[in-house]
Amino acid sequence: MELSHLLPARENHPVSDESGPASVRDTRGDDYPVDDSPREECGVFGVWAPGEQVAKLTYFGLYALQHRGQEAAGIAVGDGAQVLVFKDLGLVSQVFDEQTLAAMKGHVAVGHTRYSTTGSTTWENAQPVFRTTAAGSGIAMGHNGNLVNTAELATRVREAGLLPTRTDRTVATTDSDLIAALLAHAAADSTIERAAMDLLPTLRGAFCLAFMDEHTLYAARDPQGVHPLCLGRLERGWVVASETAALDIVGASFVREIEPGELLAIDADGVRSSRFAGPDPKGCVFEYVYLARPDTAIAGRSVHATRVEIGRRLADEHPADGDLVIGVPESGTPAAIGFALASGIPYGQGLVKNAYVGRTFIQPSQTIRQLGIRLKLNPLREIIRGQRLVVVDDSIVRGNTQRALIRMLRESGAIEVHVRIASPPVRWPCFYGIDFASPAELIANGLGTTDGVFEGVRRSIGADSLGYISTQGMIAATEQPASRLCSACFDGHYPIPLPTEAAFGKNVLEGMLDSAADAVAREVGGDNVAALSRP
Ligand code: SF4
Secondary structure (H helix, E strand, O other): OOHHHHOOOHHHOOOOOOOOOOOHHHHOOOOOOOOOOOEOOEEEEEEEOOOOOHHHHHHHHHHHOHHHOOOEEEEEEEOOOOEEEEEEEOOHHHHOOHHHHHHOOOOEEEEEEEOOOOOOOOHHHOOOEEEEOOOOOEEEEEEEOOEOOHHHHHHHHHHOOOOOOOOOOOOOOOHHHHHHHHHHHHHHHOOHHHHHHHHHHHOOEOOEEEEEOOOOEEEEEOOOOOOOOEEEEEOOEEEEEOOHHHHHHOOOEEEEEOOOOEEEEEEOOEEEEEEOOOOOOOEEHHHHHHHOOOOOEEOOEEHHHHHHHHHHHHHHHOOOOOOEEEEOOOOOHHHHHHHHHHHOOOEOOOEEEOOOHHHOOOOOOHHHHOOHHHHOEEEOHHHHOOOEEEEEEOOOOOOHHHHHHHHHHHHOOOOEEEEEEOOOOOOOOOOOOOEOOOHHHOOOOOOOOHHHHHHHHHHHHOOOEEEEOOHHHHHHHHOOOHHHEEOHHHHOOOOOOOOHHHHHOOOHHHHHHHHHHHHHHHHOOOHHHHHHOOO
């Protein structure tokens, strides 16, 4: 079947036009200065369950993963005869309604929530991406992570004659689509499973994939297992999801994590596991600090417990003289609780979060824009007034949020504001699927030594004192060996080599590379410089 028959009418959907009012660029930090947090990568979900309403299960699975991407959402279903894809820009609840989900019948489904780490935010780049094999079988795929050999894959796609024509606007331009194109091409002479086993070892970077044809659900995780992916059991089927919390929410029991370098195929014959590469675990430490839900567990370690432990260690490393500990909701809250427990300073709720306001598709007026941080956080003045506050946040990226927050807290009556941060200073870009600001925008970049960072950032954000957890303290809280974690955005040591073609990633990387190379040269002078330099 023609893809155009399966997709929603394009005219009905806002497509990125950088000057137009429907532009989803409006959801980015530059337009919403209240939100300069790092951008989550994506969430993937898949289900194989004959007799179940797989589209609805996927909808609720994506709902649980909404925090991993708010720019677009999509679901594909297979009924044994065809693959149907529905996707659009927007939150899961904006993209799908009862009528749409009811029309999506089948026994296998994959879903995706997207934040664009590669490629611009357009309807075409929403996922699942879709390709057909020479035999007419459909492949729908959701991808979480970011590849670093995109240019090499693009060359292979071009040489195989698989590039879209200029007029074919239904085809995406992401690394995810390159994977799907190469997989569909290879499956012409083989099964999808065998084609995947040949293709996956050639991918470099971070990838958690959930993909399907008309019959079978597949899931694969990169050899470093940078981002999480887990397997769950339903009474009448199986689920794969980016986070264990999504299993809980659809009533699936956790079975195990999909191993780094593993491909799963799930169909009427059960679950088949194949290894396409030896495991070399380098899990993203930022998943524990900020990205994942607190009710998720990664590598057997509760994210909430990790954050509480970070707060405890933060109190030991950087004690504060205060009357009340408050967290910046949501991801700063567990660390604030840990800080309070370890320090003996009472914990209280001083801020109320207006969830998702920074991810709206509504263009803010100038009046609204001037509200700044108040769009996102509202202070509880009766709690804050007259207090020496210890404010615990998950991270500082550009510092805009903290600067505005501290001003707001002082205006609300706080007499001192001591800031404690549950991660070390972010100094390096992430090439594996998390979009920080460019290195030039990172507030900790270029401030030299640790003491220089602390004092420079403290002055910039207007805090009475500032303390960051050490890298060692953060890693110890995860209960994972440092050798099994990636902490490159904090220390500049990239566990997956970065070929120069990383420059062909999302357009923002172009400007990042020169700046990052300069910063690396200044700070560590060595190994990573060549990797970050432009050709
Ligand atoms: S660089 Fe940072 S955000 Fe990126 S994968 Fe590594 S730890 Fe995670």
